[in-house]
Amino acid sequence: MSSAPNKIFIARLLGLDVFDPMGDRLGRLRDVVVLKRNFGSAASVSSSLPSIGKEPVVVGIVIEVLGKKRIFVPMTRITSIDSTQVISTGLVNLRRFEQRGSEALVVAELFDRRVKMTDGSEEAIIEDVAMEQRRNGDWIISELFVSRGNGHTGLMRRRKESMIIDWHEAIVSTDHEPQAATSFVANHEDTQAADLADALHEMNDKRMIEIAQELQDERLADVMQELPEDDQVEILSNLDVERAAQVLEEMEPDDAADLLNELTDNQREELLKLMEPEEADDVRRLLEYEEGTAGSLMNPVPIILPPEATVAEALAHIRQEEISPAMAAAVLVARPPLETPTGKYLGMVHMQQLLRVPPSVQVGTLLDSSIEPVSDMSSMEEISRILATYDLTLLPVVNDANRLVGAITIDDVLDAILPEDWRTYDDGTPIRKVGRRYE
Template identity: 85%
Template sequence: MSTTPNKIFIARLLGMDVFDPLGDRLGRLRDIVVLKQSFGALSALTGTAGQKGKEPIVVGIVIEVLGKKRIFVPMTRVTTIESSQIICTGLVNLRRFEQRGSEALVVAEIFDRKVRLTDGSGEAMVEDVAMEQRRNGDWFLSELFVSRAHETGGLLRRRKDTLIVDWNEAILSTDLEPQAATAFVENHANANPADLADAIHEMNDKRMVEVAHELQDERLADVLQELPEDDQVEILSHLDVERAAQVLEEMEPDDAADLLNELSDAQREELLHLMEPEEADDVRRLLEYEEGTAGSLMNPVPIILSPEATVAEALAHIRQEEISPAMAAAVLVARPPLETPTGKYLGMVHMQQLLRYPPSELVGTLLDSSIEPVSDMSSLAEISRILATYDLTIIPVVNQHDRLVGAITIDDVLDAILPEDWRTYDDGTPIRKVGRRFE
């Protein structure tokens, strides 16, 4: 096997592209598989110190292919590991990866775990793990990149030190569990929902569900909207049914409808029955539309005002924290009733327009009637063309009676037209930022 270099810190590999010999992209690397029975000092099974040369053997890699499906590729098929890509040879089995009892996943099961250092200096947290290639071509886990905090100075300030230790210089015993889900949630309290979703997606199912249980309903709803469908269903199916309904209430109606579409008819009806009637009604209306139509993509609760509302009232609605930037780009004006489906749709007022007029001005005098609404039966292609043609971030949706039934934002369209694994095509930067380096 040709590899350069022969010792690699695994966090550096996460998210890296994996190619076949012809240069076709297979997917992205998500984890490393090792044999449990080869565990030495860092053994969750024995908790005993290991011997040099008994480090865990790497048997393969886990690749995420199109559709967020994860497959296994043996290390015997990996021919090249470079700073920007991994190359495999031979046929690849596209069967979904299923972890065996004798196997352990480095990222999911060793990263973020506490170890006890054999020199008596205390405990540390595993930030990264190095794997190294022997002369016979086998790969094994050789070093740990760990961090530990200690108090310094009279004010008991805490400082974080990092160091690299040999695999056999640390012990993971049975009484040292993975970082508690509560601690993980606290450490990621300020993380963007999309970034937190990426971190959760890297976890095994058990860990993912544990973290989900610790998140507040609103926070969990935000994260679910950023996760692939398989992860959404896995988490929702492990929640108490009443809590699952509460989380769905916190989600955007169109996202909640998409998630419910992945469940069985019985599960869907049970959850809708437990949701607040108003939220459930919004979701039910979306579920009636055929996939790919404007009705299936829209948010049924945009900002809707009567023509007698003032600019001050419109800006107050836009400033609400729960309103997304795309949805806040305009207010939609209609005759009462103002709940969808509304009375006759009149037009829209862009946020920039609102900023140019005094607070007492009526929104009915500022309507942009040049932008025609789309029908709730319009196709995705038609909606995309309109948004692009008029440089819009939001477009109103009306039914056959010209009543406003919702609005579609640019992010709704992007979610629909991008490939299923679009989140892995962002900038290619691996999720973890500590210890990513080659030696």
């Protein structure tokens, strides 16, 4: 195996492509397997996982192949490993990976675990783990990247402290199951939903579900909207059915409809019945459209105002926290009723125009009549062409009676036309990634 680098942090390996000697891609790295050893006097501290004592030996990696199946590749088959790719040699056994009692998974079982320091100082949380290659070619777990603090002492909030420690300087506690998920959520409370989604996607299913179940409904909805459909279905299927319905209510209607389309008819109907009627009705209308049409992609609840509403009212709606930046690019004006499908659609007013005129001006006098709405049956090609031609981020969608039924945004279109693996670079590394400050 290549001797450079001889130490690497495992978080950097997650999601990397694994290649055979001919350059063909085998799959994507999802975890690292270590062999439990005789941990001496510390065995009584944690009988089920590695702790103080001899460093655990890395025996192989878990990679995800087509069909989301995870297989095991022993380290003896790895010829090169660094922060950009992993190369293996020889035949690979495609049998599904089954963890043995003598093995531990680093990402699933060590990341975000609470540890005690051997010097008696404050407990810390494992955020990353380093593996190092010895002269004889074996790889061992040598260091831990941990954090502590980020809490309160009296009235003072303590700053988070991160550090790299030797494996021998920590003792792993046994209270992993509830504590790890809670700690992970607390440590990532300020992380963007898209970045947190990337972190969850790199976890195995068990770990991903643990974290998802710990998130608040609104936060979980935001994160799920950034996940691939397979992960969304996996999480939703492992939630209590009533909570699953509540999470769907918190999602954007078009995202909820896309997710429900991945379920069976019985599952879909059960969840819709548990949702609030108003939220369920919005989703049901989207489910009626053929996939790939404007109606299937639109958000049925854009900002809609009557023509006599003032600029001040329009800006107040735009400032609402739940309104996405793309949807806040314009307000749509229609005759009552203002719930979709509305009365006659009149036009749109761009946010920039709202900022240029006095607050008392009525939005009906500011309509941009040059932008025609698209039909709810319009194709993706037509929608993309209009957005690109007029440099728009939002398009109103009407039915055949010229009643406003929703709006489609540029991010809706991009999600639909980009390839499924758009979240990763060509080398397999995530475009967005939760940073780990250990450099």
